[in-house]
Amino acid sequence: MSYNPAFVENVINSFGSEKSRIIQMLQDIQSEYRYIPREAVAQLSETLDIPEPQIYHIATFYKAFSLEPRGRHEIKVCLGTACHIKGGKRIAEGFERSLNVKAGKTTSDKMFTLETVNCLGACALAPLVQVDEDNHGKMTMEKIERVINAYINNK
């Protein structure tokens, strides 16, 4: 997706160019591009008169934002307490091995970004893995390959 200044301008306008809405603006930009492009930070800084470092401070503080492009599918392995005691960490390690990528990173073919998250609030499904918007509850080591393949096959 190439950068489109008009889109960011629209986002800024939708919040009435209000400085205090910077986090909401970044969220909309993140949903569109799946990361925060440098150009967007420059444009926000210019339009809203906020120094760039301050925007980077926000973009690196909150987990919602990524400064690197994400994969097509985001795999979030939940490490909430309920998932932890049911082996969430082992599931995360299983995904790391299967995808050959460390948590927090994206596969070289840009297909998957693997993340570990601190509780998705669906503890009855522990251990839980969320891919994009789909929840895969009661995960086991044996199911890992199946989940990955389901997304490779329907690009």
Added chain:
Amino acid sequence: MRIESAAKLESYRTSLVESQDPDRQKILVCGGTGCLSNGSMEVAHVFEEELKAQNLKANVDVKMTGCHGFCERGPLVVFLPQGVFYERVGPKQVPDIVKSTLVEGGVFKKNLYKDPNTKKEILSEENIPFYKGQLRWVLRNNGKIDPTNIDEYIAVGGYGALARALSDMTPSEVVEEVEKADLRGRGGGGFPAGRKWRTVIDAEGERKFIICNGDEGDPGAFMDRSIMEGDPHSVIEGMIIGAYAIGTDTGYIYVRMEYPLALKNLKKALDDAREMGFLGKNVLGTDFSFDIEIVRGGGAFVCGESSALMASIMGKVGEPRAKYVRSAEKGLWDLPTNLNNVETWANVPLIIGRGADWFTSVGTDTSKGTKVFSLVGSVKNVGLVEVPMGYTLRQIIYDIGGGILNDRAFKAVQTGGPSGGCIPEKYLDTKVDFDELTKLGSMMGSGGMIVMDDQTCMVDIAKYFINFLVDESCGKCVPCREGLRQMLIILERITSGEGKDGDIELLEDLGGAMTWGSLCALGGSAANPVISTIKYFRDEYEAHIKEKRCPAGVCPDLIEFSIDKDACIGCTRCAKVCPVSAIAGENKKPHTIDKSICIRCRACYEVCPTDAVRIT
């Protein structure tokens, strides 16, 4: 349509109730996050299709409701007026359920809940042990109404408390009622809500704000999520009443970005409430005006802390500030701000609608009303539980929760999230309220209750929470930032078999410094998981340090895997799942693990159907 007075609301409600046929056939499908993930949306669609195919569509309504709470058994489906409760309903069973229940007027036994002890089928929700022990006040509408339809909320008496407050009470009388009800903050701190409101009212400022804290970050807690998803109007109504009492025209609901359904349902609820005249200019035709804006959180645990949350609303990094002056006096934009948690707000319409005396009839001396817990972990009935304050841990875990998964031995229950602690078996008969849990070195917290069995290592749990907090500490103050990091290093050392004499005392010292010196409650309570596990499970720490042994068989560096020849049936599942090909053996013959290759990932242990994989 706008409703311009309390009388109009009442006549509208009456007309809604009259137009509803109480005998009309309804099928309620749970649309909570847990059930949705198990495919309840598809189940609802299949019901629609099946009804069409059987020519029953005209006489039956299929509705998606909020979370019923019994997530372990989802997807849940309730038939009204029969009151039949079906569990674990998949699309395949729908035709049979429709046929048995609607065509033949009976029940479809296969999907009924069965009592685990007597194996008898139980027909209705209220007779199931999980629901029987509960008192559902805050969750009164969850699972009963369609959260996206304001009419359904009004029909069950919704916005009646607001009408009562605006027409029969002065703002000060509203505050008095909340003070009389002794409502304490359900976010976990337990601060009296009425006293906080009073402080904001008395504070100087040309404008005032109220906030609903929906940044439910505690791992293992999802009650706020279920309330926002399943009954958003109860939170909004509570906030409007609060705004009237405090005298403000602006409110914010701060919601975690991880809760898309809560965001969607709240947004719809706000739009509908605005259209009906419950929000916006001249609420219910009075000269009181108030509106609410939703703010999406950016995904930082510390933003659940009031001053960090306010910084976040103002578009800054979520760092707490020192509390020389409370937010009630100088909060958002340095103006008086009142912040309460989702569940606290949802209690307000109950108190105003039914009165403080009714509310205080339930609870303990110091904690009134009910509390919603999310009961998770190694417990049979995972789900949302609402009980009167003062129920014992044992009642919640055994009577409602059905006991420990696979009937294993109970080890501890963790309450209060990363700020709380682990409570051992000898305190199971403790009454749960704000003060009793604090006495045990844990805390009520937002209501996550994680049950742990004998396969949980307490040192690993302490490490888990510290690891979580290292990630989530905002880094502004040294005791929290550096203290957590050092604690993690020590715990890593202990769990990898490098623990030394004196480590336990060092952890206690560090914990003391963090508790004493941190800027906000995140750091101030961060040592609790460590201190409470040392206090109650010191022997486990000692086993790790002195004997280089993990009694629960969890810490990978201190355990070994082997296969019991006599128990192994040679099914080859373990060999297939082993990521490093450390398992060898022929089909139908006992397998062996090569310990020099094994990375102790537990995959074989997990899949073995005969428990032949042993951990030593």
